[in-house]
Amino acid sequence: MTTQQQATPSGGAEWQQRPERSSLFMLRLMTWLSLRLGRGASRVVLYAIAAYFLAFAPTARRMSRDYLRRVLQLPAPAAVGWRHLFRHFLCFASVIHDRIYLLNGRFELFDIRVHNQDLIDKVVADGQGVFLLGAHLGSFEVLRAIGRQQPGLRVAMAMFEENARKINAALGAINPEAQQDIVALGHIDSMIQVHELLGQGTVVGMLGDRSLGQDDTRAFDFLGDPAELPLGPFRMAAILRRPVLFMTGLYRGGNRYDIHFEALADFSKVPPRGRTLAVQAAMARYAALLAYYCRSAPYNWFNFFDFWRAPVPRPSRSPEKIQPTP
Numbered sequence: 001m002t003t004q005q006q007a008t009p010s011g012g013a014e015w016q017q018r019p020e021r022s023s024l025f026m027l028r029l030m031t032w033l034s035l036r037l038g039r040g041a042s043r044v045v046l047y048a049i050a051a052y053f054l055a056f057a058p059t060a061r062r063m064s065r066d067y068l069r070r071v072l073q074l075p076a077p078a079a080v081g082w083r084h085l086f087r088h089f090l091c092f093a094s095v096i097h098d099r100i101y102l103l104n105g106r107f108e109l110f111d112i113r114v115h116n117q118d119l120i121d122k123v124v125a126d127g128q129g130v131f132l133l134g135a136h137l138g139s140f141e142v143l144r145a146i147g148r149q150q151p152g153l154r155v156a157m158a159m160f161e162e163n164a165r166k167i168n169a170a171l172g173a174i175n176p177e178a179q180q181d182i183v184a185l186g187h188i189d190s191m192i193q194v195h196e197l198l199g200q201g202t203v204v205g206m207l208g209d210r211s212l213g214q215d216d217t218r219a220f221d222f223l224g225d226p227a228e229l230p231l232g233p234f235r236m237a238a239i240l241r242r243p244v245l246f247m248t249g250l251y252r253g254g255n256r257y258d259i260h261f262e263a264l265a266d267f268s269k270v271p272p273r274g275r276t277l278a279v280q281a282a283m284a285r286y287a288a289l290l291a292y293y294c295r296s297a298p299y300n301w302f303n304f305f306d307f308w309r310a311p312v313p314r315p316s317r318s319p320e321k322i323q324p325t326p
Contacts, residue, residue, distance in 0.1 A: 027173040034100045039109050039255070046097055050089035054082065060304040064088045067307070070223040071298045091299040095139045095251050102141040103175045105148075109255060112145045116261040119245055120203075124152045129198030131237045131244040133264060135209040135290055138300040142249035142257045143205075154202045156181035158194055158236075185232075195240055205247075206233040208286055209303060218280070220287035223294065225308050227287070234282050238267045238275045244282060246289050250297040258297075262289055 034042040053060055065077045068084050101109050114120075123130050132155070134140050147153045159167070159182065167182060181202070183193045197204055211217050211230035219226040237244045246262040265282035267275070294301055 024169055024173045027170060030097075031100050031174050034097065035104065039098075039101060039106075043094070043097065046090060046093040049093040050086055053089040053092075054086055057304075060089075061085060063304045063306060067223075067301055067303070068298065070225070070308075071294050071301070088299045088301075091251060092302050095300075095302070098139065098251070099141050100174055102139070102144055103171065105144075107145045107148055110142075110145070111254075111256040112142055112259065113256070114146060114259045114261075117146075119261040119263060120146065120150070120153070123203060123245075124150050124201075127152075127201040129200065129202050129204065129242060131233070131242055132203050132205040132247050133208045133233060133237075133244055133286065134205060134247050135207055136302040137209075137290065137293060138248050138250040138297065139257060140205065140207075140247075140249060142259055143247065145257075146259065152201075154181075154200075155205055156183060156197050156202050157205045158183045158185055158190075158233075159207070160185050191236070191240075194236065198240060198242055206236075208233045209290065209307075218283055220284055222287050222308075223291050227308050229283055229287060231279070231283075234265075234279045234286075237265065237282075238270065238279050241268045241270070243268060246286060248293050248300075250293065250300050252297065260293065264289070 030042075030045075033045075062077075064085050065080045068074070068080045068088060069077045072080070072084070074080060098110070132143075143155060147155065157167070181197070183190060183197070183204070194204055208229060211228065211232075216231040216235075217228035218231055219228055221227075222229075234244075243266040244264040246260075246264045248260050250258045250260065252258055264285055265278065267278060267282075270278045
């Protein structure tokens with residue numbers, strides 16, 4: 001099954017068409033204030049940001065209500081009260097705010113607990129490049145805290161060019177010295193760059209929960225209904241014959257984050273003829289892990305668009321239906 005996820009008339013994904021609500025100037029201002037006032041004092045403004053989204057972002061509010069109804073297992077979106085919505089937006093604002101301190105190396109401000117650290121320790125010890133597959137769930141920046149404890153850990157991100165441009169601009173606004181190795185996907189030599197980084201023992205991070213609207217997707221059960229997941233990250237890992245780890249950094253309130261690693265797939269042992277089934281199994285496990293950790297930290301989900309919108313049907317292909325189990 002090949003579908004177009006969240007496609008818009010302009011050809012891009014729905015989340016790409018959303019105008020940015022923050023400017024680089026405001027990001028620099030927030031960074032300056034946060035670093036000078038301290039984390040505790042500067043967090044006061046987060047309540048105003050959450051209230052702003054609650055009052056003036058109807059689409060985000062609707063998508064938050066739809067997600068929370070599913071993850072909290074409520075009978076209808078109307079059952080999701082304002083308190084739940086405010087808490088969701090406040091969690092989002094908190095994680096973005098903490099990014100300022102994480103990118104500036106202020107790890108002492110946080111209580112960061114790592115689960116299944118032996119998985120990433122083995123990667124560093126073996127010098128074996130692997131894919132680290134995350135999502136817009138919690139914080140990916142907390143991985144930098146592990147980098148401080150593991151001097152040999154080098155992380156690069158693979159993402160599409162427009163995303164890479166925005167990330168580089170945001171990093172420059174928060175801390176020009178906090179550079180991130182980024183491979184822009186969609187170019188002829190993108191796969192070669194990723195292959196070279198993996199050969200150097202680099203951990204290549206990707207986010208597996210959003211597509212660009214033009215790329216292939218597959219439907220998997222996620223919180224009770226089918227959701228389209230992009231095939232690209234899993235296909236790349238299979239072609240390059242590399243192991244894949246699932247990673248999420250969940251914000252637990254206060255100054256605490258829990259980093260979780262899970263073994264997702266090992267394509268280094270899969271023959272070419274078995275790739276299709278192996279990719280489907282890896283995507284099913286990814287969807288199941290995503291749902292599991294969403295239920296573990298329900299307000300950490302930061303995909304504020306219609307994640308479950310039905311894809312455009314294609315009569316030439318029959319849809320697949322794979323039910324993952326956690």
